[in-house]
Amino acid sequence: MTQRTANAAAPTGGLPRQRRTYGIGELAKMFEVTPRTIRFYEQEGLLAPERRGQTRIYHEKDRVRLKLTLRGKRLGFSLAEIREVVMMYDAMPDGNARQLQRLLEILADKRANLERQLEDIRLMHKELDDVESRAREVLSGLGAEPPRH
Amino acid sequence: MTQRTANAAAPTGGLPRQRRTYGIGELAKMFEVTPRTIRFYEQEGLLAPERRGQTRIYHEKDRVRLKLTLRGKRLGFSLAEIREVVMMYDAMPDGNARQLQRLLEILADKRANLERQLEDIRLMHKELDDVESRAREVLSGLGAEPPRH
DNA sequence: GCCGAGGTTTACGTTAACGTAAAGTGCTTG
DNA sequence: CAAGCACTTTACGTTAACGTAAACCTCGGC
CATH class of the missing domain: 1.10.1660.10 (Multidrug-efflux Transporter Regulator; Chain: A; Domain 2)
Structure with a gap:
């Protein structure tokens, strides 16, 4: 109703x-x-x-x-x-002012978190690149030098 | 040795x-x-x-x-x-070739994960911006329109 | 009227990632 | 040499975020 x-x-x-x-x-x-x-x-x-x-x-x-x-x-x-x-x-x-202030604090906090994560992602990305290129090197090495029978 | x-x-x-x-x-x-x-x-x-x-x-x-x-x-x-x-x-x-291939797969997987996270971060950032500006609006509203008595 | 599909509550089980407490080892310092 | 500090192993406890199972509705269709 x-x-x-x-x-x-x-x-x-x-x-x-x-x-x-x-x-x-x-x-x-x-x-x-x-x-x-x-x-x-x-x-x-x-x-x-x-x-x-x-x-x-x-x-x-x-x-x-x-x-x-x-x-x-x-x-x-x-x-x-x-x-x-x-x-x-x-x-x-x-909401009262205190609550809103608290909310803003939390948001700033989350934001900082996101920033760090961005940096982490960049670094991790580089790491993955490195590992991958190393892996490809080894792979091509395997091609030139075939497994022992 | x-x-x-x-x-x-x-x-x-x-x-x-x-x-x-x-x-x-x-x-x-x-x-x-x-x-x-x-x-x-x-x-x-x-x-x-x-x-x-x-x-x-x-x-x-x-x-x-x-x-x-x-x-x-x-x-x-x-x-x-x-x-x-x-x-x-x-x-x-x-490492043998199979293992290395598997490693490359995993890396690609992680990379995809990172991509999605990047997008998530961007979106979340926008969300936080929105919430924050709304909060600030309400706050200024509180200033102009003081609590009843 | 019955049945299957999807929804519900209740409640116990599980996994990852540690925390915490107990009891012992080993060094060095007053 | 006793005390203290850092480290060790063993083992049980804890928390978050669900999974899973059982037992029950309820509704449209045949």
Whole structure:
């Protein structure tokens, strides 16, 4: 009764596009994770999908959340860290100055982390180059000097 | 007999510098990890320090190994992955073609990983920018519109 | 009415990467 | 020589992030 029938007119103005919703399995396949993972993220406070009866219904917002979460994970952030940012982001509109300051600190922190990772990636890239060229050298050496019978 | 006693003349030419060794605690502080971590890495086959009696003696090579290992970790690689590369690197000189091919595959894999991470970092950076500017907006809003009484 | 597909809860299991505590070794310093 | 410090081994504990299994709904289709 709340907004089930609210398909009439969205006050956002334009396109009624993006009105899609997703089932958990659907979302799971789309991001190559298991439903278990998605439920776990919810349990950890990273997602809060609508409930239709007992079943979870995911909207665009949830999908974006999941995407950001997985990206954070790939960058080595813990779920706790990710949650911290995400939750503060949601609490922003009515956030007090202290909270916002804290948020800015966290962001600076993450940023520093990213910087170091960039440097690490550059260095690692060079390492891989070195190893690869050495490997190719040895390989060509093998070509010239075939295995002993 | 292979190269154990080869302290006489290094064919590399120059400086006999860098002949330092390190204790485990020393190394630990220098990389801000605990001795336990270093022993663990050894147990996992990532390090193989010399032994003076019962005590571990680390040389430059070990120090570099540790540095690379920690860098890999910061980039989210598992110890198993790191070991795989490191061990193959060591086994290279007498490696057969199949092994070397496999090494190249792994390297390509890691490289792809790094590429994705680079993209992730760029995107995450943008996200952080957005969140930060939104936060600053709200903050300035708080200044103009002081808390009710 | 039954069945299979997908969804749900509950709860115990697992893996990686260490932490931590106990008990012993070895050197050197007052 | 006793004390202290750094190191050692052994072994159990811990945390994060899920995996896996069991047992239950529920809905569209035949």
